[in-house]
Amino acid sequence: VSATPLISRLAIIGVGLIGGSLSLALKRAGQVGEAVGYGRSAANLQDALRLGVIDRIAASPAEAVADADMVIVAVPLGAMQATFEAIRPALSPQAIITDVGSAKASVIAAARAGLGECLPRFVAGHPIAGAEKTGAAAAQAELFQNRRVILTPSPETLPAALEKTWQMWQAAGAEVLDMAADEHDRLLAATSHLPHLLAFALVEMLARRPPQEDIFRFAGTGFRDFSRIAASDPVMWRDICISNRAALLDALNQYRAQLDSLAVAIETSDGAALQALFQAAKTSRDSL
């Protein structure tokens, strides 16, 4: 614990699993003076206060960011621009603003539109962490331990803002790296957004079968693993699909071509092609 914490006043807009866990991690590390939270659900904010996730509840986004030197915007992607617009007039001249959204080019565009003169102090970020539970009550100080956080600064970003955001995530236990926003969006489309889409698509397709078939009765552990992410938050994933539209469509179209080839291999009973593809996949997956 340092004598002077990295952050004097932390503002969290959206005190859910991610924003709440970040606050807890920074508090445990002794790097926060006071944590102020704002969110749409009063019950969730009361949970956050009771559990020590935040020290004070603000009545508005603007009130939350007053005198804060670090502002975490942890709202759904669809609410980013409105949130930026709401906090902009109340931001202190020293405040650094960062976010935790799963798509980055769209958030930078929202910051460009909504933050105005504060844009150089905005650092787009994405912690690759999550859990099945949501809300402040699910927050845990260890959530980012040994997990990666990708920061995607834009040309306007001040080096000092990037540096402090980087230190903050390191203090929370994360391994931090940076890359271009469009590179992030392409990578995450492939490793996260497309798999979620594929799992949602399969479960919904099976659920549409006549109920007397009771198809899920025969689901084994493989199906359970594969489909776990289909229980993710529909609104959050709607926003991700739309926010990362171009990169996700590229990945989806590549995958559709892959399935076209596989359909031909099955139709023609091409065992050699199937085995080669399955073996290549197994080799990669085993190395994970």
Added chain:
Amino acid sequence: VSATPLISRLAIIGVGLIGGSLSLALKRAGQVGEAVGYGRSAANLQDALRLGVIDRIAASPAEAVADADMVIVAVPLGAMQATFEAIRPALSPQAIITDVGSAKASVIAAARAGLGECLPRFVAGHPIAGAEKTGAAAAQAELFQNRRVILTPSPETLPAALEKTWQMWQAAGAEVLDMAADEHDRLLAATSHLPHLLAFALVEMLARRPPQEDIFRFAGTGFRDFSRIAASDPVMWRDICISNRAALLDALNQYRAQLDSLAVAIETSDGAALQALFQAAKTSRDSL
């Protein structure tokens, strides 16, 4: 433990995870006099003997089934017919023959071609159980505890053969049910074979990207869950895809149409359609 075990001599052709675990479960239940095993790998058979999975190693499939009253054929789907042909001359007149393959209509066709006059004593079966490990060393007596086993008798199957196979799986701890082979194949295509194909397809597609991208570095827990089944045995899954070709193609084509619709929804930023589909999937998955 009953005074007279259900099975005097159990023959296992293919002493892997499934065949080995069944033998262990029946031995623990006191329902096996002697368990004789045959397989292609001498080292695996030695493991099985050492671990008490089998009591004796046979030098051929025919030697394994001599005087056996229950024969478990636990070989890959592609080896079923040749195995049936190899054991047929050595089967005792009382022997009941069953299998554990993941596709059933093709196994019944193989039995019809390979078992000849023994066909009425063949009971096609599929335990919906598995684990990431393979081989006799991974066998465990608890593998089928509270797991479902589907038996798919054909018109020729003797009721007494179905009854004894049913009792055997119950003694191993499983919940047994029966249905038509084509119904089984349609259900499993949807809940198991298609998900495996989709996971293999995604991992292989990502593995083909330039290695400098190191895309798997950014894989979160969602991707790990989704892709776990892509580490499954390539030869086994090649055989399943070919053996259950028709039902799998039906399911795959329905899924490709589902992805066509999703691509349109993303292209047109149709948030309402995406959210409705994701919500329906979540509701189903949450009820699993």
